[in-house]
Amino acid sequence: MSGQLLDSANYYLNPYSFPMFITALLVISLGVYVFIQDNNLISKSFLLMTVSAGIWQAGIGLMYLMRNAMLIISFYKVFIFLGTVMIAPGIYFFTTASLGLLEKKKKYVVVNYVLAFAFYITSLATNWLVRGVKEYFWGRYVLYGPLSVPFLVFFFILIIRSLILCHDAIRKIEPGIKRDQIRLFMISLGIAVVGAVDFLSCFPPLEVYPFGYLAVLVFVSLQTYAVLQYKKASLSEIFGAMEDGIIVTDRNGRITEVNHAVENIVGIRRRDFLGKDILDILSLTKDKIENPEKVAALLKEITTNPGQISDEDITFLDPALHISTRFSPLMDRFGTKSGSVIVFRDITERKRLEEELRQYQEELKELVEARTAELAASEEKYRKLVDHAQVGIGIHRDGRMVFANRQFLSMLGFKEEEFNGLPISRLIHPDEVQEVLSRAWDRYSGKEVIDTYESQFLRKDGSVIPVIISNAVIEHEGKRATLITVVDITESKLRKELEQANQELEMFTYSVSHDLRAPLRSIDGFSQALLEDYEEQLDSVGQDYLRRIRAASQRMAAMIDAILQLSRIGRYEMQREQVNLSALAQDIAADLKVTDPDRQVEFIIADGVVAKGDATLLRTALENLMGNAWKFTQKHENARIEFGVLQQSKELVYYVRDNGAGFDMKYVDKLFAPFQRLHSTIEYTGTGVGLTSVQRIVRRHGGHIWAESVVDKGTTFYFTLE
């Protein structure tokens, strides 16, 4: 056959064959195009289908050019029928692949091809399909035998089966591009059925030119369109299924695409958007958003700067949503703007989380800050507490000092730098080291020890100080250490001793006051009894002696009183207050005048002299000084007593001045000593403790006292108070 096939004598030019060739070329081209576009199972099955149809059409075209009947029969059986028989299984294969049913229908696909192959073999081996050739005006065409009937049945069953699959798919599917595509697919299948017109010419009464190629052309074209649409459909499906709202505009700002998410997010129907200008978005949404001016500014920005990507967060009021929007330009492959895309993303949840996180962070920050401040404050507090503590606080570890506060250092006379690392044994009195260390050891080993006890420490200079120490085991820089608290009891020991001495003194003065007076009273009393009851038996000398005994006892009583007064001044608890010394002096002057109304004494008392001190003690002091002045002016006719104050450098100096007897300044040292008198008791009475008392009072007020005197001209006592 191949020899005849290549022999040009068997051919003639027949223009009726051209449409077949063109159809075959187009059909195969389409299949290849789709296959190149998208190399997947669908495009593969499509290619298989189109190649089958191409073989069929090209074969028929070639057949029209042939003259030899035998060649035509052989050619038809071997070549044309191969294409024909493959078409129907190809359509079925393609349909199942397109609808995603291939997995389920795989065995049918295989069975179809097996059957098709069986038809092919049968037709090759017998004349059941092609029984001859008939010449028509459009050329020679085969005469079909009885096998053509089951073949047609096979063919139509597959086509109808495919149609049913499509129909089922349409029923299940949502309206959309995919559904449109399947519908298109069905139509093309319908047209494929029409392709069977090719067979009609075979039936004698009709004998019409077979236009099957037209149907094939339409079918394949529609299929191509559908396949290409499918690609678009998947994009569109994504577009529709996206949770982000997307609005697409053309280059003029007209809205061309809006997905369903926009409806959900913005709450405005798709069709209200479509065809509107991008600027209309504002009027559509202004009632629903918090700050329309922001959107207006954004839209203006987009229209004036079309190449920019702009992001903005917009807050919707009802429902309350946070929407992030992104406007980005769409560029075609030449880099010119072909439109723009607006993407809406509901970030309410994200915002809420962000806000929650922000708040949480804020709270955490506050907490941390508060805690930090608290810690700093408490650390500062404890640091101050330790630093300013009036007890020594130190830490020793492994027998060496590792920390000491100021009081500890000053107590022992060390500087901080020389103290750290100092062996603890250096600080303890040698007699006590054993004791202190064994206590420390017991403490470490968990034994119960008395942790506060008296001991003796050594200062840097080697002097010993009595202390009370208290210990506690602590953790210091991760190691076990001893916290030692030390109180210097030197002063408290002294105070204790002083208190004891004071108590003894008090006991002493008490008994002086009571016990020493009693015998004096007896001496005086019985002397008096003798004078009265035995007057006649005693001569004048004896009576004089008795009177001297009485005078002496009374003087002694007065001295005892004076000592008591003196000691009382020392023990007296002072109450400091503002004291009007001028008023005090006036009082005392008045009292003095009463004691001897006959005397003419001029008192010159400065006004408004005040001092801070104890009123009772200051009165005693002034009483003594003015009393002295009174006493030592008794022999002067123009007696004058002055009280006043002078400003000397920074000090106030108070003075009491008289123009009385005065004294020789060479005895001034003895002036304030107790029981020292510069005048005889016969001349001037007194116990000799008056000025001692005054001095004591002045000293207790933190001042000092001195005197200036000229014999027979008078004396001035000066004193200061703190």
Next chain:
Amino acid sequence: MERMMMVVEDNSDDIVLIQRAFKKCCLGNKMVVARDGIEALEYLFEKHEDSDQQKDALPAVVLMDVKMPRMDGLETLKHIRSHSRTAYLPVVMLTSSDEERDKIQSYKLGANSYIRKPVNFDQFLAVMRQLGLYWLTINELPEQ
């Protein structure tokens, strides 16, 4: 009925001098002497067979020294004031002590007066005269 005075005093010199002073002031010798606080309380609260005093007769006034052996004046005063029978008994602290705290303590415990015995016998005499005059003749006490 003639009222009498009670003197609680351990110093025999003082007792003699007080007796002498009373005599000088014509206050008679109606004077009971106790040598310390215990004796004084015994006299005030117990029977005294050797006495012709009525059992329930109390002295018109008690002159009490502060410093005494066994029981001192302040302690005795406390006992006297704590018994209803002697709650209003006039007690005059008559002492050598010039201590402020003794004075305060005495008044706190309910002493009626606080007198310091002067060393000068003339002054002592004057004090005793006034004392006797006041407590035996001028002062009045409730019946019960």
